[in-house]
Amino acid sequence: MLKQFFILCSGADKSLLEGCSEGEQTKYVGIGATVFFTAVMAFIASSYALFTVFDNPFIAMGFGVVWGLLIFNLDRFIVSTIRKRDKFKSEFLQASPRIILAIIIAIVISKPLEIKIFEKEINTVLLKEKNAMALNNKKEVANYFKSDLDKNKAETNVLKAEIERKEKEVNTLYETYITEAEGTKGTMKLGKGPVFKEKIAKHNLVSAELDSIRKTNLAKIAVNDKKAITLQADLDKKVTETQPIIEGFDGLMARINALNKLPLIPSLFIMLLFLAIETSPIIAKLLSPKGEYDYKLEDLETALKATLSQDKYQRDLLVKTSASMHDKVYDDIAQDKKIYDLQRQKATELLELQAHNFVEKQKRTL
Incomplete structure (x- = not known):
């Protein structure tokens, strides 16, 4: 039950991962657990921060739940969208925006907990x-x-x-x-x-x-x-x-300013700890070799891409063939004398009606 929950937190394809080895599943269970506990820390940090603002535990916890779910969703999205490639440089470039976002999240969720940890010094x-x-x-x-x-x-x-x-x-x-x-x-x-x-x-x-x-x-x-x-x-x-x-x-704000007046090193180590926790799922994915799940996922994606390319080619070919056939059909119709005479008769009738209408309109203006 707990294993399935952490796999869900990792953002991995459950049905695809079930066919992988136990070691591959364990890797994604660890990634999912990191994502989950980061969200829990975000909930605690934001709840305390908002409690210092509203002095109401229920309002603070309500906003804390929303913030925790938001961080959970962002972390899950970041981890699930990183794809293993053949070159580490291309993988790092792909993950760099997500690493920057993870750094921002780590700084945001670490600050309230720093305030709580150094509460006595801040009070002084x-x-x-x-x-x-x-x-x-x-x-x-x-x-x-x-x-x-x-x-x-x-x-x-x-x-x-x-x-x-x-x-x-x-x-x-x-x-x-x-x-x-x-x-x-x-x-x-x-x-x-x-x-x-x-x-x-x-x-x-x-x-x-x-x-x-x-x-x-x-x-x-x-x-x-x-x-x-x-x-x-x-x-x-x-x-x-x-x-x-x-x-x-x-x-x-007063507590944040007071925290900034304390020695930097202890506060910096706490922020680095949260930074390590927040970026650990991304770093784990970047450093880990291409696994069984990655190959299966790549196989599904390339198969789908090939199918879509084939379908597009067939649709384009169908449009070209249909257009060519219609050109031939209308060319044959243009050579038909009976249809030509009928079209000429209708055009003549239309011109006669337009002439009569013009004359009647001129009479009314006079």
């Missing part, structure tokens, strides 16, 4: 990239809000500086009228004279201005502080909203 690369992306994203969002935050902070600093300047002025005036009262500066007279009263009045005026400025500026500072909190909240919100996008940076 992706983690580093995600961290770098998160930092860059935070910087970009901060730069986006930077102008508003800086402007708000500058306004607050201006308001605070205005209060500080007024406070220094009040403190200076305070020291001035105290020292005037003590007689240590100013008029150098102890007591609260007219100069003292003038200086304390000026202090009280500036102190009142300070209270007014402090009240106004503190209110503005409170508004700016609330605005700063709002801007910071918006910044944090933006960072939080974009973080899931960075966390979702785990698709097929």
Whole structure:
């Protein structure tokens, strides 16, 4: 049962192969098994690749079955259409397009399995990239809000500086009228004279201005502080909203790019392994000597070709003979006086009818 299935996978003519030796049958069983297991690997590889895209095992397996059948059909077609010839060069030229196609298929089906085999290393690369992306994203969002935050902070600093300047002025005036009262500066007279009263009045005026400025500026500072909190909240919100996008940076293309950043040699060996598996049926056919099955198949094909050539020749000869006979028949008819008179009578009647119709048409136009 398994033997018959693998022979079917090889694309060989079952009825023709049954009459061959056991060794010849074993060769095609091996070729068919290679074709089958290549298709199985293609199914596994494509299913995993599509699972990384859709995150749904049923959809991934559905597409994987289609892809596996497609690879199976292509491999079976490639192997079954290679014909053994007397010269290796002509065989290789015949197989070269199929070898190129096999190389492409091997690269395609090996890449998803490489991603699975090196999954831990790829996850490490992706983690580093995600961290770098998160930092860059935070910087970009901060730069986006930077102008508003800086402007708000500058306004607050201006308001605070205005209060500080007024406070220094009040403190200076305070020291001035105290020292005037003590007689240590100013008029150098102890007591609260007219100069003292003038200086304390000026202090009280500036102190009142300070209270007014402090009240106004503190209110503005409170508004700016609330605005700063709002801007910071918006910044944090933006960072939080974009973080899931960075966390979702785990698709097929991202993993392929991460795989390309890993050392080349291990990945190359895996691809070469699949390349060897994919091209092995073709290489086996090219390297194997012309076997019993090949001779029988060639005999059938040449016999059919000879039959078709003979049939074509006979049809061409039949056409030529029939044409020659018809030429003679119509030549004899042309010499018959009775048929000539009949043809002349009918032609005359036709010309008379045409003349009458012409006259009637001319009358209607007049």
